[in-house]
Amino acid sequence: MARNVAVIGVGNTEYTSAKKEKKGRSELGRACVKSALDFVGRGLTLSDIDAFYFASADAFEGVQRPERSTECFGQGFATPVYSINTGGTAGGSAFKTAYQAVAAGIYNIVIVYGSSSLISTVDAQQILNSASPPLIEKPCGAGAIHMGAFFLTRYQEDYGITAEDFALVAAKSHKHAAKNPYAHVRKGYTVDQILASPMVVSPIRLYEVCPVSSGACCVVLASESQAKELTDTPVWIKAVSSTSNSFTVGYRPFEGFPMLRILAKKLFEKVGIKDPLEEIDYAELFNPFAGFEYLEYEALGFCGPGEGPKLVREGITDLGGKLPVNLSGSTLCTNSGVAASVTRHADTCLQLMGKVEGERQVKDARVGLAHAWGGNMGQFHTLAVLSR
Amino acid sequence: MKKVGIISYGILPYKGPHEMGMWNDEATFLVAKQALDRVGLNREDLDAVVISTMDGLDGITISNGLLVPAAGAYEKDSIRIETTGLHCVVAGVASILSDNADLVMLASSDTIETDFNYITNANQDQFFRGPLGFNPFQSYGLLAMDYLRRSKATEDDFASAASKNYQCGAANPYAHITAGYTVDEITDSPMVSWPLRSLEIARPSNGAAAILLASEKKAKEVIDNPVWITGLGASTNSYSGSWPELCGMVALKKAAQKAFHAAGIKDPKRDLDFLEISNPFSTFELIAYESLGICEDRKGAELLREGMTSADGDLPVNISGGSLCAHGLNSSGIYRIVQAMMLLNNERSDVNMKHPKRGLVHDSDMTIGAVGGDSHAILIMERES
Numbered sequence A: 001m002a003r004n005v006a007v008i009g010v011g012n013t014e015y016t017s018a019k020k021e022k023k024g025r026s027e028l029g030r031a032c033v034k035s036a037l038d039f040v041g042r043g044l045t046l047s048d049i050d051a052f053y054f055a056s057a058d059a060f061e062g063v064q065r066p067e068r069s070t071e072c073f074g075q076g077f078a079t080p081v082y083s084i085n086t087g088g089t090a091g092g093s094a095f096k097t098a099y100q101a102v103a104a105g106i107y108n109i110v111i112v113y114g115s116s117s118l119i120s121t122v123d124a125q126q127i128l129n130s131a132s133p134p135l136i137e138k139p140c141g142a143g144a145i146h147m148g149a150f151f152l153t154r155y156q157e158d159y160g161i162t163a164e165d166f167a168l169v170a171a172k173s174h175k176h177a178a179k180n181p182y183a184h185v186r187k188g189y190t191v192d193q194i195l196a197s198p199m200v201v202s203p204i205r206l207y208e209v210c211p212v213s214s215g216a217c218c219v220v221l222a223s224e225s226q227a228k229e230l231t232d233t234p235v236w237i238k239a240v241s242s243t244s245n246s247f248t249v250g251y252r253p254f255e256g257f258p259m260l261r262i263l264a265k266k267l268f269e270k271v272g273i274k275d276p277l278e279e280i281d282y283a284e285l286f287n288p289f290a291g292f293e294y295l296e297y298e299a300l301g302f303c304g305p306g307e308g309p310k311l312v313r314e315g316i317t318d319l320g321g322k323l324p325v326n327l328s329g330s331t332l333c334t335n336s337g338v339a340a341s342v343t344r345h346a347d348t349c350l351q352l353m354g355k356v357e358g359e360r361q362v363k364d365a366r367v368g369l370a371h372a373w374g375g376n377m378g379q380f381h382t383l384a385v386l387s388r
Numbered sequence B: 001m002k003k004v005g006i007i008s009y010g011i012l013p014y015k016g017p018h019e020m021g022m023w024n025d026e027a028t029f030l031v032a033k034q035a036l037d038r039v040g041l042n043r044e045d046l047d048a049v050v051i052s053t054m055d056g057l058d059g060i061t062i063s064n065g066l067l068v069p070a071a072g073a074y075e076k077d078s079i080r081i082e083t084t085g086l087h088c089v090v091a092g093v094a095s096i097l098s099d100n101a102d103l104v105m106l107a108s109s110d111t112i113e114t115d116f117n118y119i120t121n122a123n124q125d126q127f128f129r130g131p132l133g134f135n136p137f138q139s140y141g142l143l144a145m146d147y148l149r150r151s152k153a154t155e156d157d158f159a160s161a162a163s164k165n166y167q168c169g170a171a172n173p174y175a176h177i178t179a180g181y182t183v184d185e186i187t188d189s190p191m192v193s194w195p196l197r198s199l200e201i202a203r204p205s206n207g208a209a210a211i212l213l214a215s216e217k218k219a220k221e222v223i224d225n226p227v228w229i230t231g232l233g234a235s236t237n238s239y240s241g242s243w244p245e246l247c248g249m250v251a252l253k254k255a256a257q258k259a260f261h262a263a264g265i266k267d268p269k270r271d272l273d274f275l276e277i278s279n280p281f282s283t284f285e286l287i288a289y290e291s292l293g294i295c296e297d298r299k300g301a302e303l304l305r306e307g308m309t310s311a312d313g314d315l316p317v318n319i320s321g322g323s324l325c326a327h328g329l330n331s332s333g334i335y336r337i338v339q340a341m342m343l344l345n346n347e348r349s350d351v352n353m354k355h356p357k358r359g360l361v362h363d364s365d366m367t368i369g370a371v372g373g374d375s376h377a378i379l380i381m382e383r384e385s
Helices: A025-040 A090-103 A124-129 A144-159 A163-177 A191-196 A224-230 A258-271 A292-299 A308-313 A339-353 B024-038 B064-070 B085-097 B116-121 B136-150 B155-169 B183-188 B216-222 B243-247 B250-263 B282-291 B300-306 B332-344
Strands: A005-012 A051-055 A081-084 A109-114 A199-201 A217-223 A235-244 A282-284 A367-374 A380-387 B004-015 B048-051 B077-080 B103-110 B191-193 B206-215 B227-236 B274-276 B358-364 B375-382
Touching: A005 A025, A005 A090, A005 A224, A005 A339, A025 A109, A025 A217, A051 A090, A051 A339, A081 A090, A081 B085, A090 A109, A090 A217, A090 A235, A090 A339, A090 A367, A090 A380, A090 B077, A090 B085, A109 A339, A124 A144, A144 A199, A144 A292, A163 A191, A163 A292, A163 A308, A217 A224, A217 A339, A235 A258, A235 A339, A235 B077, A258 A292, A258 A380, A282 A339, A292 A308, A339 A367, A339 A380, B004 B024, B004 B085, B004 B216, B004 B332, B024 B064, B024 B103, B024 B206, B048 B064, B048 B085, B064 B077, B064 B103, B085 B103, B085 B206, B085 B227, B085 B332, B085 B358, B085 B375, B103 B332, B136 B191, B136 B243, B136 B282, B155 B183, B155 B282, B155 B300, B206 B216, B206 B332, B227 B250, B227 B332, B250 B282, B250 B358, B250 B375, B274 B332, B282 B300, B332 B358, B332 B375
Parallel strands: A051 A081, A051 A109, A282 A367, B048 B077, B048 B103, B274 B358
Antiparallel strands: A005 A217, A005 A235, A109 A217, A235 A380, A367 A380, B004 B206, B004 B227, B103 B206, B227 B375, B358 B375
């Protein structure tokens, strides 16, 4: 039998612009890991950690295998460091394999670390371009935002989604980010301000695109017996998995996220969730482009096709609604590369622990969902079901 | 305790750069398909895929995007771990023992030509070692120099260790270098990074390898006599530290201790039938003897001279020819597991071993540089009969 595994701690650094970051990779790492150990308290130290799962995409860091020279993961104790790179989903992938290793009894206490990725690169878009298929998409200059635009243009055309609809969900994130001490863009842009912001790649406007942030995030995972000793607010990991699409994309219709739909169905069946809107209390969904949140609602079964904007208009996914989503301000307001995919898990856990700052705490949240998206044209999704 | 079996493998013969004539996704597809076909399984039977490669060596960002579909992951769970192939085995075993999978594909490939010096220099820190131009060859030289200083080994011992590997590799149909270099040829080869000569340092090879991991139930359904994983250990060395810390192979010792404990191995010299270790430079084999506990400290050269670790010795090390004969920078770990499976399955008719039951496989990312920051992992593989 697999062992029960809980998230017992969360670590963060301050978030800022990658271009303004004054700290190096190891300094951020030390600060982040220390903040997680302090969060747990009860005498937990670096030497108690059995393994580190380091999530990053090498080129984002301007070096190859960045964790090798990042001296803050217990290497002094010869603690194993696993380098997980699946692009934007690396945090979700690391969370998955770390959970499995603890559940399998291989390790007792581990840390999943999302590296503050983009502080060493001159141009993140050139790096992201090199993830595209090299014969057609890459020479066309495809970067991250183009991936977003393909999906959102299709969504707009299929369901008559308006510019206001996209601005509305962006404004929801901006509103909450303004109150999150661990968010990067805390301007609280309104719908009008978002609509007045310049168009970047149609239909995505400037305030509907994530920034290039700096900051690291980590979570501490422990087996049941350790978790009970170390915390009064364990968040249990019920199920985690991922899905993979093909690399070539030319034939894809970009109709929402069908692979996420399949993954969610599999995972919800496993944990016995029949009606996600009713049974899930909080979700952190990966939306580097604001409109993605709608595609994710639909793939996860929160609403029917084209009904995403309705959920936001009716306040169902806002604070006080039936299923609040992205009260952290989401990836839209803070995207320090791969760390953002760990942040989705960390922020969901904070909600379930009841430890959210800035009047964003959801009352009695018991079941949470954390999602990550990444790879070439969103080839990968990861999903984790968490419970108090 | 539930067990995990290795039930099949796929491998392409290793060659020199430019000689594969295919992309890494094609190579990955071929070895993954071979592994499934060998035991009559289909892609649909897979629960998860684990890829062992590094972006820098694949020449593109998020290269698993290209590789996981080729290994059969479409609509399935997948992950890529860059550390080593054996770290990927830990992930595969974890997914099976945590009841998340019954059948896991592990695949790895090396077919892309990259600038080896540039990529390996790019994994050093950007302030000190990086700007100094640090590369793996220099790091190997430093470790070899340290070993000369603290032991009674000579440069001839290093050449002899290399030659032992080359002689073994000459008979291995999957090895890249099959020239069987003699000690004289090695000591005559040009000095590269003192005290290591050109033929004592492994040069990158191209090839691909895959294995299938299965839960105990699934393994017994599919084949009669699976190879079982009985021990696993992984550990990472500090990047900065004192000289003894950087050269002390702390991580290798810790990884081995963990694997030995799990497999119930008290005396590795007595309890193991063979070893397959990653030795990207000749001296490392002697260092590994000591770190793995098959001889006392500073006595590696004596063990080698006694012939204990030769192909016909009591405890053969690197019957495959080791890294000097096939050096896939991404795939070295999976390649060595395949080599160990061939020995445990008695598939190497040319090898004179009496039904080996238990073997050790070592893998390390020293392929991209040593002296700090390198990870090591140890896998113990066993057959019941």
